[in-house]
Amino acid sequence: MKLIFMGLKNISRKWTMPIRDWGAALNQFAIIYGEDRVPL
Template sequence: TAAIRKMIYTTNAVEGYHRQVRKITKTKGVFPTNHALYKLVYLAYRNIRKKWTMPLANWGQTAQQLAIKFGDRFKIM
């Protein structure tokens, strides 16, 4: 339905996460080791996670529609 589609397209967390990690890593030239890159991405993740506090818009309506469409795989708490 429209509410489900809107939620998926407006809250693409993967793209948002990638954009923020890319913003941090693009300013660094070369990483001496893979471990250095992993550490930078982990530290970036910790900072990004703190900013993601906003709840999803219209989640109640969307959750109800998901429960109707995928009743056996989606449970409303």
């Protein structure tokens, strides 16, 4: 578990691309879970 965590931590530092269609996903989360639980 620690190796997976450390690997993900290193990868996330190098990630420079924006998340594709994040706005649409965030809107769906707000509809499903309510806007008070999803930071917009």
